[in-house]
Amino acid sequence: MPKQKRPASSAVLTDKVTELILHDIQTGLLAPGAWLKQIDLQQHYHCGRPEVRRALDRLAQKRLVAHVPNRGYHVYRPDGRQEGEVAEIRILLETGVAGRIADSATAADIALLEQLAAEFVRLVADGTTLELYEANLAFHHHLLSLCGNQELVALVAEIRQRTSAAPVHQWTTRARIEQSAREHDEMIEAVRQGDGTRLGAVLARHIRQQDR
Secondary structure (H helix, E strand, O other): OOOOOOOOOHHHHHHHHHHHHHHHHOOOOOOOOOEOOOOHHHHHHHHOOHHHHHHHHHHHHOOOOEEEEEEEEOOOOOOOHHHHHHHHHHHHHHHOOHHHHHHHHHHHHHHHHHHHHHHHHHHHHOHHHHHHHHHHHHHHHHHHHHHOHHHHHHHHHHOOOOOOOOOHHHHOOOOHHHHHHHHHHHHHHHOOOOOOOOHHHHHHHHHHOOOO
């Protein structure tokens, strides 16, 4: 007789549900402020109440979900102050290693950045919002990884989660998306020229989402 599959442990299921809820928050399927009814989450993610509760508690510790006593959980809605302060932290960290990125990037690194930037541009016309969002993350992850400090890369990824990273909030207009694409090209050119000062300036403007 074929062996029956052993059921996944509660801890494994909790990890899976946590990642699924996190993904849906970051991609905008669960919008900031949305109430998270546990029975709905159980049915949607095909799991039990204990796994949902533990997953929500984990996300609450990361400030992605808020717990209101006697009312339940909802997706955290950051205020303008917090978004501004998180942006400033990212600017300090990412511009702080801009010189190292510009100095250490190889021809192969630049070629991959160009490939990732081109994919972002392609998706502006032909892709979904989620695909565009993920392409943008891929570009920035590779760029930042060139600093050689993986702990810093992981820290920035964690910090990004403290405010709404949903695509619908990241780019409010088509013009802003197209400007982001141009800024990607500016970053690549700064890296190609070995100009860390210019790279830092473009990164700061990009993170603040400033229009020129």
